[in-house]
Amino acid sequence: MGTAQLTAVPEPKYWHLRTVLLRAIDSEFSTGQVIPNERELAARFGVARATLRQALDQLEMEGRLVRRRGIGTLVAAPRVGVPVSRREEGWPGGSREQVWQTVDCVIAPATEQLAKALGVPAGETVYTVRRVRVAQGQTVATESLHVPDSALARLPAIRLSGAAAEGEEPGREEQGRTVLRRLERLTVDGESRSVELGVAEADEAQLLQRPPGTPVLVVTTQYASGGRLAALAVATYRADTCRLTFGETGLVEVTPVAASARTAS
Amino acid sequence: MGTAQLTAVPEPKYWHLRTVLLRAIDSEFSTGQVIPNERELAARFGVARATLRQALDQLEMEGRLVRRRGIGTLVAAPRVGVPVSRREEGWPGGSREQVWQTVDCVIAPATEQLAKALGVPAGETVYTVRRVRVAQGQTVATESLHVPDSALARLPAIRLSGAAAEGEEPGREEQGRTVLRRLERLTVDGESRSVELGVAEADEAQLLQRPPGTPVLVVTTQYASGGRLAALAVATYRADTCRLTFGETGLVEVTPVAASARTAS
Numbered sequence: 001m002g003t004a005q006l007t008a009v010p011e012p013k014y015w016h017l018r019t020v021l022l023r024a025i026d027s028e029f030s031t032g033q034v035i036p037n038e039r040e041l042a043a044r045f046g047v048a049r050a051t052l053r054q055a056l057d058q059l060e061m062e063g064r065l066v067r068r069r070g071i072g073t074l075v076a077a078p079r080v081g082v083p084v085s086r087r088e089e090g091w092p093g094g095s096r097e098q099v100w101q102t103v104d105c106v107i108a109p110a111t112e113q114l115a116k117a118l119g120v121p122a123g124e125t126v127y128t129v130r131r132v133r134v135a136q137g138q139t140v141a142t143e144s145l146h147v148p149d150s151a152l153a154r155l156p157a158i159r160l161s162g163a164a165a166e167g168e169e170p171g172r173e174e175q176g177r178t179v180l181r182r183l184e185r186l187t188v189d190g191e192s193r194s195v196e197l198g199v200a201e202a203d204e205a206q207l208l209q210r211p212p213g214t215p216v217l218v219v220t221t222q223y224a225s226g227g228r229l230a231a232l233a234v235a236t237y238r239a240d241t242c243r244l245t246f247g248e249t250g251l252v253e254v255t256p257v258a259a260s261a262r263t264a265s
Numbered sequence: 266m267g268t269a270q271l272t273a274v275p276e277p278k279y280w281h282l283r284t285v286l287l288r289a290i291d292s293e294f295s296t297g298q299v300i301p302n303e304r305e306l307a308a309r310f311g312v313a314r315a316t317l318r319q320a321l322d323q324l325e326m327e328g329r330l331v332r333r334r335g336i337g338t339l340v341a342a343p344r345v346g347v348p349v350s351r352r353e354e355g356w357p358g359g360s361r362e363q364v365w366q367t368v369d370c371v372i373a374p375a376t377e378q379l380a381k382a383l384g385v386p387a388g389e390t391v392y393t394v395r396r397v398r399v400a401q402g403q404t405v406a407t408e409s410l411h412v413p414d415s416a417l418a419r420l421p422a423i424r425l426s427g428a429a430a431e432g433e434e435p436g437r438e439e440q441g442r443t444v445l446r447r448l449e450r451l452t453v454d455g456e457s458r459s460v461e462l463g464v465a466e467a468d469e470a471q472l473l474q475r476p477p478g479t480p481v482l483v484v485t486t487q488y489a490s491g492g493r494l495a496a497l498a499v500a501t502y503r504a505d506t507c508r509l510t511f512g513e514t515g516l517v518e519v520t521p522v523a524a525s526a527r528t529a530s
Contacts, residue, residue, distance in 0.1 A: 011467055011477050012476070012477070012478075015467075015477045015478050018478075019466070019467075058464075058478065062462075062463070062464060063462075079461060081459065192510070192511065192512045193510070193511040193512075194346065194508050194509060194510045194511070195460050195482065195508070195509045195511075196344060196482075196504070196507070196508040196509065197327075197328075197462060197480060197482065197504040197505075198327070199323075199327060201284070202276055202280075202284075211277070212276050212277070212280045213277075213280050213283075213323065215462060215480075217460065217461075217462065217482075239461070239462040240462075242461070243459050243460070243461040244459060244460045244461065245457070245458070245459045246457065246458040246459070246460075246511070
């Protein structure tokens with residue numbers, strides 16, 4: 001297939017401007033620097049304010065620019081590389097506890113949809129531990145770790161510590177920790193994963209401290225143990241600030257190639 | 266950290282409507298079905314046309330609805346699970362050729378940025394093979410596979426076939442195939458990968474037959490051989506129709522949990 005056979009897609013005006021602006025940002029400005037205001041930029045590039053605003057919106061959506069009230073428009077920091085794998089994150093309850101902070105635990109019968117994803121009968125009790133992941137002082141992800149009762153039942157019970165041990169009703173955060181500590185005893189054979197684009201639902205958005213509808217990378221992970229599904233994690237990573245990394249080679253971290261350099265020919 | 270301590274983020278009206286619409290779509294309609302027109306929907310949900318349109322735009326952006334001129338708004342097919350790993354795709358030139366179709370090959374000195382990503386001196390000759398990936402009859406991804414001359418030089422040369430063997434100037438597609446055939450002889454020790462949200466640049470958009478700015482998942486893969494970087498692939502997958510899968514457990518394919526069911530508590 002030659003490129004000549006392909007249908008040309010017309011490039012909208014704001015898109016051309018966005019690409020020109022991106023090159024200017026990459027070559028003239030550094031992270032955190034305030035770029036000229038809209039009036040100056042419109043004059044410099046000889047475009048209408050509306051077109052300029054559309055291009056700036058696009059670059060903000062791409063995580064390249066950040067608007068700060070009272071300051072102006074800044075060049076955003078590069079995305080944070082966030083390792084996503086059991087080897088690097090550790091299994092829930094283990095070293096993973098350092099990257100993930102437990103928020104709470106919900107114990108409820110599985111909806112039809114969740115039951116199907118977990119391979120258990122609808123209505124089976126499922127422990128859902130909600131956690132947030134913090135990187136460089138910023139909440140970058142939320143996670144719902146679903147563990148069916150039948151998987152947990154195959155693990156030895158553990159003594160509750162703290163408040164719960166003293167006879168008080170355990171808090172939802174403490175319940176989450178207990179589920180994680182039981183999971184620690186699980187031998188994980190492997191994990192399968194899927195990554196897709198999504199948007200933060202209301203409660204995920206709240207945990208991420210972003211408006212609902214914020215683009216996120218949805219990472220769904222199946223953890224297998226003894227040939228069966230032991231747990232299912234659904235994590236949402238902020239798409240504007242995160243780059244997910246999956247390492248194996250032991251080489252230096254994957255260096256992203258800027259879009260402007262990606263397809264130069 | 267209790268949820269009570271978190272700042273509540275207000276939910277915009279269109280966002281609430283989008284969530285209500287999504288539930289209605291999931292329960293009342295199936296893939297390919299035409300949903301009621303804007304006037305009927307606005308009446309049913311008691312909202313202004315502008316709010317409705319904003320919610321429909323959002324669902325189209327999320328790949329849940331598709332607008333077809335002269336037909337109306339349809340429920341989109343579920344995203345296609347696309348396996349992303351050497352084991353499943355094969356190494357370039359091998360079985361991978363079945364999933365990836367070679368478009369052309371560009372031979373050019375490495376820009377500063379590309380040289381840095383490849384770990385070679387700026388200006389070194391780089392072979393960039395461009396390919397497209399087709400799944401279920403649709404172009405779902407583009408790829409630029411960058412191979413520095415120094416990596417290729419460590420591999421034995423191969424005889425050119427077809428037109429080139431007969432003394433004619435090889436075409437850009439044929440050059441691409443030759444690079445891939447030489448890479449076949451490479452022993453790959455491992456691969457590291459990063460996934461992030463991006464937008465299709467003009468020429469990527471053309472290959473995907475979508476408008477520039479279409480959201481894509483950018484997958485950057487380092488292939489290591491003998492402790493060195495042998496090739497760097499930058500692929501862009503359509504974010505509206507693809508779900509990337511990374512398998513290891515041998516269990517059934519990861520079942521995505523619909524956003525509406527993801528966080529039910």
